[in-house]
Amino acid sequence: MRRTSGALTFVLGVAVTLALAACGGGSTDSMKAAANNGLEKTKLKVGAIPIPDPAALYIANTKGFFKEEGLTIEPVTIQGGAVAVNSLKSEILDISQTNYVSTFSAVSKGEKLKLIADAYQAGPNTFVLMVPKNSPIQTPADLKGKTIAVNTFNNIGTLAVTATLKVAGLTKDDVTFKEFQFPQMAAALTTGQVDAAWMTEPFITVTQSDLGTRKLVDTMSGQTANFPIAGWMTTEEFAKNNPKTLAAFQRALARGQEIAAKDRKEVEAIVPTYTSIKKETAAVITLGTFPTTLNETRLQRVADLMAEYGILTGKLDVTTLLAPQPAATP
Incomplete structure (x- = not known):
């Protein structure tokens, strides 16, 4: 009986090993992905300008929201505009903060980009x-x-x-x-x-x-007035190849955005940690708002105004640029 039991255990072990190999070749990358809810990529370089607009990214990172999703985030300081687009294309960055005007201009010139989340909206005197x-x-x-x-x-x-x-x-x-x-x-x-x-x-x-x-x-x-200013973008290729990773990023970021939208004190506390803004200044600066949804109607307003002033040569349908929004939980 012992020999039979041992043989059965051996056969089951071989079967499990073969099954794992068939699913992913037994590679380290496959095993890491399995350990992280199937994420295609677990370490992301994210471009951000050192101003209040991307506060939610740093709130979410500090509070461990990305870690809970199996992600490690490396913020990278950028200036914005074309530099951000080129950094995404060359894979220096995986995701980047952007202003919507620059994004729509780039798309009109043939760049393949996806907007994945909102970041910042103007308020009076911002x-x-x-x-x-x-x-x-x-x-x-x-x-x-x-x-x-x-x-x-x-x-x-x-x-x-x-x-x-x-x-x-x-x-x-x-x-x-x-x-x-x-x-x-x-x-x-x-x-x-x-x-x-x-x-x-x-x-x-x-x-x-x-x-x-x-x-x-x-x-x-x-x-x-109340103009959409900044959001988060990636390339179409990255969005296509990393849907689970992107959804995990969006979920964690959304939690940070909710906090930024509701609690100015949280924004005041985080801004001095990634900018040169002193704590005393952060307490008195004028802030806009932190939208919690990526709203196509509001963003279309930007594209239409760009067309009116000749920054775009024709109408741009922004709905074609919006990445799918994930459910609240994995």
Whole structure:
């Protein structure tokens, strides 16, 4: 009986081994995937700009939400725009923060991208045109013939400024745009390289406090009031090849986004950990909102305004860019 039992155990062991081999060749990668709920990839490099917009990513990471999904997240500091798209294409990044204007522009030029989650929406005085304290510029109409700093050409900044100029009876051809990263804009203003700068927080608050700069106009009003600003994107190829990984990322990020949407104190606490914003500044900066759903109607508004101002040459249906949204639990 003992010999029979031992033989049976041996046969069952061989059968299990063969079954495992048939399912995945017994490779290390397959076993790791099985151990992580079938995730195709467990370590992700995620691009983020060091401003308040991506706060939910860092909240979710700090609280262990990604770890609970079997993911390890490595945030990578980026400037945004075309650099983010190229980093995704070259697989330097797996996922990246983006502004919607840059994404829609890239798609119109043939880039294959997917939007996977919302991140940030403008509120009053969250994106403004700043001028030096002694500037003769008093109204947007005074910007004719002037130079304006934006963080990236043909992105949300140029669109918001162009919409603001329209109200003043001007067009984008009446001004000159120059590209500066947000941290460089204060110096560009004070040294006369530009006459005005399109800024977001914390640079609005910091330059007012340190340099006495003043707000010329809130660019997120009228046509751009409560405007969708930033979201999270990846390539079509990554989304297709890593559906379980992407769903796990979306679930963890959504938990962080819910916290950011409901509790400003959580945002204030996390922002100084990944930006140069001091705790005292984080407590007083003006923040927008953190949407908890990827809403096609709101995003279509961005694409339609881009078409109106010639940033897009035709209509773009944003529903074709939205990645599937996962259920709340695996």
